[in-house]
Amino acid sequence: MSDFLLLVISCIFVNNILLAQYLGNCPFLGVSKRMETAIGMAMAVVFVLVMAGAITWVVNTFALKALSLEYLSTLAFILVIASLVQFVEMFLKKSIPALYAGLGIFLPLITTNCAVMGVCLINIKEEYNFLQALTASFAYAVGFGLALVLFAGIRERILLARVPRPLQDTAIGLVGAGMMSLAFFAFKGMA
Amino acid sequence: MAKSIVQEFTKGLWAEVPPFRLVLGLCPTLAVTKSLENGVGMGVAVTFVLVCSNVLISLLRNAIPKKVRIACYIIVIATFVTVVELVMQAYAYPLFLQLGIFIPLIVVNCILLGRAEAFAAKNKVIASLADGLGMGIGFTLALAALSVFREILGNGTLTFPFIGYSIHNVLGPSFQPFVFLVQAPGAFVCLGLMLCIMNMLGKK
Numbered sequence: 001m002s003d004f005l006l007l008v009i010s011c012i013f014v015n016n017i018l019l020a021q022y023l024g025n026c027p028f029l030g031v032s033k034r035m036e037t038a039i040g041m042a043m044a045v046v047f048v049l050v051m052a053g054a055i056t057w058v059v060n061t062f063a064l065k066a067l068s069l070e071y072l073s074t075l076a077f078i079l080v081i082a083s084l085v086q087f088v089e090m091f092l093k094k095s096i097p098a099l100y101a102g103l104g105i106f107l108p109l110i111t112t113n114c115a116v117m118g119v120c121l122i123n124i125k126e127e128y129n130f131l132q133a134l135t136a137s138f139a140y141a142v143g144f145g146l147a148l149v150l151f152a153g154i155r156e157r158i159l160l161a162r163v164p165r166p167l168q169d170t171a172i173g174l175v176g177a178g179m180m181s182l183a184f185f186a187f188k189g190m191a
Numbered sequence: 192m193a194k195s196i197v198q199e200f201t202k203g204l205w206a207e208v209p210p211f212r213l214v215l216g217l218c219p220t221l222a223v224t225k226s227l228e229n230g231v232g233m234g235v236a237v238t239f240v241l242v243c244s245n246v247l248i249s250l251l252r253n254a255i256p257k258k259v260r261i262a263c264y265i266i267v268i269a270t271f272v273t274v275v276e277l278v279m280q281a282y283a284y285p286l287f288l289q290l291g292i293f294i295p296l297i298v299v300n301c302i303l304l305g306r307a308e309a310f311a312a313k314n315k316v317i318a319s320l321a322d323g324l325g326m327g328i329g330f331t332l333a334l335a336a337l338s339v340f341r342e343i344l345g346n347g348t349l350t351f352p353f354i355g356y357s358i359h360n361v362l363g364p365s366f367q368p369f370v371f372l373v374q375a376p377g378a379f380v381c382l383g384l385m386l387c388i389m390n391m392l393g394k395k
Contacts, residue, residue: 019376026217071273079266174379181375
């Protein structure tokens, strides 16, 4: 049990997917201008990442490894993720319209969110078993959401500040992200 | 016609250089620019995939049905990424280990899908080739610029790619490396300052 707790803490804080592993930075900068969109994106990522982590693990173990086709993993994973996102979108539209309205526009964007693909690849590389892969996927996704929502808060404050012209918008956002990453660095001491 | 092809090529070098102007493909930009060797290696890999996928997608642009086009583009891109992955594993194994999961992650690099959708799907083969090559070289130069800065100040060394020649103590033997720059926070701050410099130079 304590192993899983350690895994969760390490994935959320110590190896935060955005700030320590540099994955998923395009949506991080793209949708963090407003709190609402940031929360929508964070929820969509948690939802898709857990499912993608589970499915790619199964595909890798029972299809690719069994047939020793591991070199095709890039191709297989991206197809799994792309079709998963499409299915989730159709399913939500039909059966849970309220959730679809909330996540709607963020779902297609997730296909090219490298955090999703990255976590799937990390799960395989670290040779996690199924339960560990599921836990890690969930924890990474929560870490992504946490960083995104905190960052959106910072950016809403930056809007009110007087920023020199060349630094405006993305540039100051990146410097802010750097400071946040520095703060998350403190968690390294915990591991 | 000849002039426009030159234009397609040169726009990727300055006017629309991917990581700085379009703010696309940030993850590899941040992750692999710890040293010049990694940065250029990544840039070359992306350039190869970008040129090949642009040409193939441009050739197939009338054959791909509109509704499933994104899936088709992704399969084309993933195929070339797999090629790069296997070639690197065979001929540049140390670089392959250094870049790690960022090689398969070229698939989800927004630059590739972005160019396929915005350019290759609508233009002729030669123009798409020029566009892919320009964007790829622009991306490589951007990575190289960022990584030279980070490697010299953060590590004190400079390693030239491909020839394996490296200079130790670029800034003199008493220079204390500024380790912050080669770690994650330094990556963000450096890229932010780089964007700032580009904005200052670009906007008159």
